[in-house]
Amino acid sequence: MKPSLLDVEELWVHAGPRRLAGPLSFRVELGQFWCLVGPNGSGKTLLLQALSMAGGAAARAVRLGGRLLGEWPLAELACWRGLVPQQLHDAFAAPVLDVVLQGRHPHLSRWAWEGRTDRAMALACLERVGLSRFANRDVLTLSGGERQRVAIATLLLQDPPLAVLDEPLAHLDLAQQIRILDVLTEDLATGGRAVIMSVHDLSLAQRVATHAIVLGGAKPLAGPVDEILDGETLTSVFGHPLSRHNALGRTWWLAN
């Protein structure tokens, strides 16, 4: 049998020595869009980091492409999964295009320099997130939302089968949120990628997700979105009455 892209078995999310959430078991296949929801401090970021970095409990509980995370060489792992962190901090000035070009690093040999093809690919990725005019701008002058879209462009250029994004929509305006979701789902349709993304807006999660993970309840939940996201569960997890509404042919979540 062909191994799943990501196979998580009995994973505990640790915050330092403390067990925060678990045990979690789920399988991610190519073409699936997983949304991770939960209240603040429920371990969303830690789970995403555990899934994308080798080390700790994840090294033995997570298999990527059938191989334990701890057994992947770093350079090879970078061709398989990419992470867009929640916050980015730049200490030095750099043109936006150069920041995006870093996504090519795992695909180039030590002797290679980024060439014309790489630059064209980077520009195409900037175009997809709507920032092609920003190629020569200094990354330090970008707004929070623009910087986040640059990070997403870097991930697109890295082109990993497993894309992990930590609240990529947090700083984006409504139109850009939809643009980024469209960009992410476009690549899923070709079957070349799976996405795991944490998000606070349940309506946005409902819009794109095929599967969902809910942290913060008595037990973490993971599975197909229709089985996981229901009013009763979410109300108890968030500690606030939440209700589902249908309008414009979509499902929306509102806090009562």
Place this chain on the structure above:
Amino acid sequence: MNVRAIVLPHTHGPARAVWLLLCAGIVCLLVFVLALACGSNPIRWADLPRLLFAADASVEADIVHRLRLPRAIAAATTGALLSMAGALMQVLVRNPLADPYVLGLSGGAALGALSAIALGTAAWTVNLGAFIGALLAIVIVFGLAGPDLGRLEQVSAADPSPRLLLTGVMLSALAMAGVSLILTVAPVERLRSMVFWMLGDLSGAIASVPALLSVPLLAVLSVLFGRELNLLLRGPGAAQLLGVNVRRLRLLIYVAASLAAALSVNTAGTIGFVGLVVPHALRLLIGNDQRVLVPASGLAGAAFMLAADTAARTLIAPQQLPVGAVTAMVGAPVFLWLLSRRR
């Protein structure tokens, strides 16, 4: 502190690197020739090739071969080593204000050298003392903060590696306390040479073979690991995610930059400002690709040090200034000017 690049690159890739390095190399060569020609006993440019390549028994040939050539080579070597070490340290601690001595190396070196001077041992032991002191500082800082080299903190944390930096600063403070103690109790007639050593002085300096060899070695290393250095500069977490072994890379930078600085200190004492100003200024001029920046820093640093030393020899000739005083006098205003023209 963030500084915008004044000139964002317009052309790219190896061609631009070769072009920039060629320009820097030509400047460096011109200053080198200038350093040979100038001095309390000026030599005509037209005579230089003959004196260099077909030396006769004249006084001029003697001056060029016995005095100016070794000194110019020592100046170029220390300038190149300090500038490249500075550029690498700025990557290591992710701070554009770092210099080669930021991790406590100068304190250890000064303590070693001044102990040797105070004991009144032979001249060569002073440099050896400085080298041993610098090595000790490197080992102690690594022993205390070494595990931090592999720490990624949060994947996106702003924090570079504060324990490394603070350990270096504290060790330096401790060593400088020892230095003050030596300065207080040392015999008066030795104070002058102590002060000269601490300022950095190239008179009678000879570049050792390891120092000479490490210049091209450092340049080649920084080109080979250039893309990884660029990634590390953007953040250790992001770099690791893109396949860089952050711990190994930081260890490599730490050892390479520290050894380069120690070799330079071994040649000419703790000359300041070169390792801070040259990479910083170049970053503003040619951008922040380490594959270009580090080798270019080497060439520009060599040129800067040659010019500073020529000035130190000629400004109040036949008296000589310590070259460190000149680099500080020129370096500090230039640095302030660069800061003030930030947009």
